[in-house]
Amino acid sequence: MSRDSHNIDMKVTFAGIEFKNPVVTASGTFGFGREYAEYFDLSELGGVCTKGLTLKARQGNPPPRIAETPMGMLNSVGLQNPGVDAFIKNELPFLKKYDTRVIANIAGETAEEYAEMAQKLSGAGVDIIEVNVSCPNVREGGMQFGVSARAVAGVTRAVKRRSGVPVMIKLSPNVTDIAEIARAAEGEGADAVSLINTLLGMRIDIKTRRPVLANNTGGLSGAAILPVALRMIWQARRAVKIPILGMGGVTSGDDAVEMLLAGASLIGVGTASFTHPGAAIDIRDGIAAYMRENGVAAVSDLTGGVEAY
Amino acid sequence: MGAALNSVFTVSDVRRLAKSVFSITFDAPELASRAEPGQFVHIKCGHSRPLRRPFGISDVCGGKLTVVFEVRGEGTKWLAASAPGRRVDINGPLGRGFSETNGNILVVGGGLGAAPLLFAARRARESGGVTAVLGFRGISNAVLTDKFESVCYGVFVTTEDGSSGLRGTVALPLEELLKTGKYSAVLSCGPRAMLKSVAELCERAGARCEAALEERMGCGVGACLVCVCKTKKNGVETMSRVCRDGPVFDAREVVW
Ligand SMILES: Cc1cc2nc3c(=O)[nH]c(=O)nc-3n(C[C@H](O)[C@H](O)[C@H](O)COP(=O)(O)OP(=O)(O)OC[C@H]3O[C@@H](n4cnc5c(N)ncnc54)[C@H](O)[C@@H]3O)c2cc1C
Ligand SMILES: Cc1cc2nc3c(=O)[nH]c(=O)nc-3n(C[C@H](O)[C@H](O)[C@H](O)COP(=O)(O)O)c2cc1C
Ligand code: FES
Numbered sequence: 001m002s003r004d005s006h007n008i009d010m011k012v013t014f015a016g017i018e019f020k021n022p023v024v025t026a027s028g029t030f031g032f033g034r035e036y037a038e039y040f041d042l043s044e045l046g047g048v049c050t051k052g053l054t055l056k057a058r059q060g061n062p063p064p065r066i067a068e069t070p071m072g073m074l075n076s077v078g079l080q081n082p083g084v085d086a087f088i089k090n091e092l093p094f095l096k097k098y099d100t101r102v103i104a105n106i107a108g109e110t111a112e113e114y115a116e117m118a119q120k121l122s123g124a125g126v127d128i129i130e131v132n133v134s135c136p137n138v139r140e141g142g143m144q145f146g147v148s149a150r151a152v153a154g155v156t157r158a159v160k161r162r163s164g165v166p167v168m169i170k171l172s173p174n175v176t177d178i179a180e181i182a183r184a185a186e187g188e189g190a191d192a193v194s195l196i197n198t199l200l201g202m203r204i205d206i207k208t209r210r211p212v213l214a215n216n217t218g219g220l221s222g223a224a225i226l227p228v229a230l231r232m233i234w235q236a237r238r239a240v241k242i243p244i245l246g247m248g249g250v251t252s253g254d255d256a257v258e259m260l261l262a263g264a265s266l267i268g269v270g271t272a273s274f275t276h277p278g279a280a281i282d283i284r285d286g287i288a289a290y291m292r293e294n295g296v297a298a299v300s301d302l303t304g305g306v307e308a309y
Numbered sequence: 310m311g312a313a314l315n316s317v318f319t320v321s322d323v324r325r326l327a328k329s330v331f332s333i334t335f336d337a338p339e340l341a342s343r344a345e346p347g348q349f350v351h352i353k354c355g356h357s358r359p360l361r362r363p364f365g366i367s368d369v370c371g372g373k374l375t376v377v378f379e380v381r382g383e384g385t386k387w388l389a390a391s392a393p394g395r396r397v398d399i400n401g402p403l404g405r406g407f408s409e410t411n412g413n414i415l416v417v418g419g420g421l422g423a424a425p426l427l428f429a430a431r432r433a434r435e436s437g438g439v440t441a442v443l444g445f446r447g448i449s450n451a452v453l454t455d456k457f458e459s460v461c462y463g464v465f466v467t468t469e470d471g472s473s474g475l476r477g478t479v480a481l482p483l484e485e486l487l488k489t490g491k492y493s494a495v496l497s498c499g500p501r502a503m504l505k506s507v508a509e510l511c512e513r514a515g516a517r518c519e520a521a522l523e524e525r526m527g528c529g530v531g532a533c534l535v536c537v538c539k540t541k542k543n544g545v546e547t548m549s550r551v552c553r554d555g556p557v558f559d560a561r562e563v564v565w
Binding site: 035223 | 533538
């Protein structure tokens with residue numbers, strides 16, 4: 001239900017697709033939905049975004065793959081996943097049982113690989129393709145694409161040609177000019193952008209003098225990155241017309257409202273689910289509570305509503 | 310195995326068992342009734358730490374659930390400073406526990422690895438018999454031995470410095486006990502190096518062995534893939550999730 005008893009409208013139309021509410025789970029933090037389905041009904045979510053998929057199955061990086069940081073964490077999973085075909089066969093049918101949107105996150109080593117996966121997944125019935133050109137934890141592909149406007153343009157073009165559903169480019173925060181990269185994606189026909197992926201970081205164990213992560217470096221996520229995410233979403237909002245899925249450090253309904261005001265139309269919830277399995281639902285309810293208290297009729301009215309100096 | 314749940318529970322008792330080792334008990338009938346030996350709980354230790362801390366379930370009795378832990382860093386320090394009445398956010402019970410708790414069971418623990426084995430020993434005691442081998446650094450670190458003595462046929466304690474029981478590691482009594490060939494399964498928990506040597510001794514003796522592993526965790530429920538360890542089944546290597554596919558694994562399947 002998009003309208004509740006107090007007549008607030010949580011519906012969002014994003015790249016032509018209707019979401020019942022603005023809260024989606026962030027890639028890599030929610031598996032393929034099975035585990036958290038034990039805690040709440042996935043149909044309560046606006047959408048579920050899958051773990052990053054690759055053409056062939058990947059084992060990922062050696063452990064330790066996680067380090068806690070002040071109000072955040074580093075991860076170096078390195079795209080462990082069963083491969084796109086196994087996802088379509090074994091995982092997608094489970095997600096399709098729920099009344100929620102399915103976003104498939106993909107990562108390739110070449111533009112061609114991205115395009116092939118997009119074709120397979122859109123044929124299999126996912127609602128949106130999220131093109132991850134921003135994974136900091138793999139050698140080939142990943143962030144290499146996301147930090148160059150030319151490479152982002154090339155991947156976007158290739159995927160747009162073969163995808164039957166809207167294409168969203170997931171941008172890396174590890175760049176000097178986010179506006180330039182967002183424009184490159186829009187210029188090649190991207191239907192939306194999502195940001196931010198994790199910020200490249202590191203921690204060192206002072207007893208052993210070795211990095212905490214076996215991969216040496218990893219991606220920073222969680223509450224610590226919220227201000228960076230807000231700033232970049234705000235900059236991207238001013239640079240492009242296509243809608244933005246905002247994420248990075250959202251842990252409460254108020255955080256989500258800030259992100260909507262900065263320019264996001266949908267909100268991704270990631271690391272917050274590790275702290276509280278029901279975080280995404282609490283955040284959705286927190287947005288609704290803000291709307292009621294402040295007389296906001298439609299959640300889409302909040303998008304880009306910040307009055308900058 | 311019942312489904313996990315995330316809720317807030319009240320601390321009913323906190324005890325110091327050794328210099329930096331504590332037991333904490335929660336009034337948690339919903340958790341206690343679902344818990345299986347070898348499973349763990351994921352505890353939110355204060356507000357400033359985003360990640361929960363995993364602890365093996367050490368005992369379950371009359372609607373109460375106990376974990377035994379050592380103070381290591383900020384999270385465990387916060388937990389140790391609890392007093393009865395404190396409300397604590399717990400997610401659990403999580404993971405796959407021991408599958409063999411029927412028959413004649415041998416439990417082998419190293420350090421605080423003994424904690425979750427106490428719950429396993431109690432369960433085994435209901436249907437058969439149980440013997441324990443517990444290794445510690447020294448007498449000041451030896452915890453829970455009295456509890457094991459009340460549950461087990463025999464308890465063999467070893468210490469590295471010989472200050473209590475046999476001097477040496479758990480391998481000494483374990484090898485002798487395995488020679489009798491009378492145990493249907495060996496359940497082990499402790500440092501990885503110890504688990505590896507227990508697994509090897511069991512393999513050589515032809516005894517079934519289950520090992521409870523530890524790895525740093527994010528979600529604790531199987532969704533984020535940060536807690537993996539390499540396992541091998543039918544020649545195929547997999548990165549298994551310690552939080553979901555484990556923490557207890559068939560020792561022959563772990564790539565040590
Ligand atoms: C399945 C499982 C069962 C466990 N059972 C017990 C138990 O019964 N008793 C007990 O004393 N300890 C147990 N541990 C270890 C316990 O989780 C850590 O000692 C604890 O997380 C340390 O938290 P801290 O904040 O005090 O330390 P810090 O060093 O400040 O923690 C920093 C981060 O590292 C993680 N971390 C640090 N050490 C470990 C470790 N050894 N294993 C996993 N994560 C770690 C913390 O969770 C946290 O995210 C278990 C670990 C696992 C994985
Ligand atoms: C453990 C973990 C795994 C992740 N895996 C992926 C991934 O496979 N693909 C991707 O595009 N982003 C991945 N991310 C990034 C998140 O989707 C999100 O962009 C980031 O964590 C910021 O949001 P948060 O602060 O709410 O977690 C991962 C993040 C974490 C913490
Ligand atoms: S901690 Fe997330 S999968 Fe194990």
